[in-house]
Amino acid sequence: MNLVTGKTRPGRKFSKASRAHAETVLRGFYSFHLESGTGPIINPFPLSRSRRAGRANAHHNPMEPFKNEQAGRYRPRVPKRVPRRIPDDKFDEVFAGLNYNRDRALLAFWVSSAARATELLTVPQDRVKPGDQLIGVIRKGSGELQWLPASPDAFVWLRIYQQELWRLDAPRGREVPLWLTLRRPFRQLSYHAARAMFIRAQILLGSDWTIHDMRHTGAWRMAQDPNMPITDVQEILGHASLSTTQLYTTPDQDEVIARARAHHAQRQRRAPSAAPPPAPGYDPRSLDILFGRNS
Numbered sequence: 001m002n003l004v005t006g007k008t009r010p011g012r013k014f015s016k017a018s019r020a021h022a023e024t025v026l027r028g029f030y031s032f033h034l035e036s037g038t039g040p041i042i043n044p045f046p047l048s049r050s051r052r053a054g055r056a057n058a059h060h061n062p063m064e065p066f067k068n069e070q071a072g073r074y075r076p077r078v079p080k081r082v083p084r085r086i087p088d089d090k091f092d093e094v095f096a097g098l099n100y101n102r103d104r105a106l107l108a109f110w111v112s113s114a115a116r117a118t119e120l121l122t123v124p125q126d127r128v129k130p131g132d133q134l135i136g137v138i139r140k141g142s143g144e145l146q147w148l149p150a151s152p153d154a155f156v157w158l159r160i161y162q163q164e165l166w167r168l169d170a171p172r173g174r175e176v177p178l179w180l181t182l183r184r185p186f187r188q189l190s191y192h193a194a195r196a197m198f199i200r201a202q203i204l205l206g207s208d209w210t211i212h213d214m215r216h217t218g219a220w221r222m223a224q225d226p227n228m229p230i231t232d233v234q235e236i237l238g239h240a241s242l243s244t245t246q247l248y249t250t251p252d253q254d255e256v257i258a259r260a261r262a263h264h265a266q267r268q269r270r271a272p273s274a275a276p277p278p279a280p281g282y283d284p285r286s287l288d289i290l291f292g293r294n295s
Contacts, residue, residue: 004090004207016076023075048073082250083216086111086209091217094209097201100182101161106194107214108154109135114218114237115148116140117211118191126174130155139238148236216248223248 001008014022026045033039048071086094091111098104109120119137127136127145133155134147166172170186177188191211198211215237222233223245234245 002206002208004205005084005209007084007208016078017081019076020078023072027072046073047071081247083220083247084209084213085217085220085252086213090205090207093205094198094201094207097204098197101157101164102179102182102189103197103201105154105157105161106179107198108157109150110211110214111218111221112151112154113137113148114215114222116215117194121179121189121191121194123178124174125172125176125178128155128158128178130159141238141240146238219245219248 023045027043027047030039030043030045034041034043095104095107098107106120109115110117113120113135115135115137119140120135123135123137129135129147133149133152135150136145136147138144139146165180165182165186168184170180179189179194180186181189181193195211198209202209219233219237222228222236223230230242230245230249233248234242237245239245
């Protein structure tokens with residue numbers, strides 16, 4: 001386990017999430033060939049026995065929530081995962097480990113717009129509106145153009161990076177990629193190059209966060225803002241289901257403990273300094289008799 005991020009390294013076996021995904025894919029594969037008559041007689045990855053008797057939620061009580069009755073018979077139980085975010089102090093350390101203004105602009109856009117890595121890396125130069133603080137990305141799922149708001153400092157770092165690149169006669173145009181390599185020949189920055197840059201920035205810190213954790217961090221920051229509705233966060237993240245966005249409202253365990261300690265300390269300060277009088281009929285010697293201590 002990484003001591004900074006708390007992430008576990010890949011083990012010798014597949015994780016429960018990977019096994020559950022593989023079970024779903026294989027069950028759908030055999031179901032397709034079973035219906036088309038090109039597969040086996042029975043599906044080697046059947047649904048649970050309670051599900052095979054009839055349709056899902058056949059005797060559902062309208063006063064109770066729906067149950068997941070479509071689980072496979074050999075599907076492992078996957079625990080509910082909480083999106084991992086980068087704490088603010090650690091993010092500042094990672095940001096300080098960057099060497100180029102292009103990388104600083106990338107991280108500022110990733111964490112403020114909560115866009116996916118590939119969505120931001122494929123943005124051309126004509127899809128940036130610094131006056132409105134908007135950047136246009138093509139969504140991964142729908143393939144539609146969506147304008148996302150970003151922080152003011154992200155556009156400041158972007159302008160500094162562009163001015164440095166244009167002094168080197170880098171290409172400019174509406175269809176030219178926004179993120180280019182810093183050496184000739186100038187070409188679009190790939191995901192693997194951006195990932196290597198992010199890994200190098202964490203060497204001194206000793207962390208192993210990924211670029212996708214930047215999206216989790218930006219989503220968590222927006223979800224924790226009481227002035228920002230959760231439906232707005234869903235729209236910015238591009239989630240089809242609100243339940244997916246609500247995962248970012250899960251409180252951090254360390255912050256919950258810190259707030260609980262502050263609560264107890266505040267109640268202790270409000271308590272009177274003198275000890276309360278003993279209850280009527282209370283004899284201190286009864287504790288000695290109970291625990292077998294000599295008087």
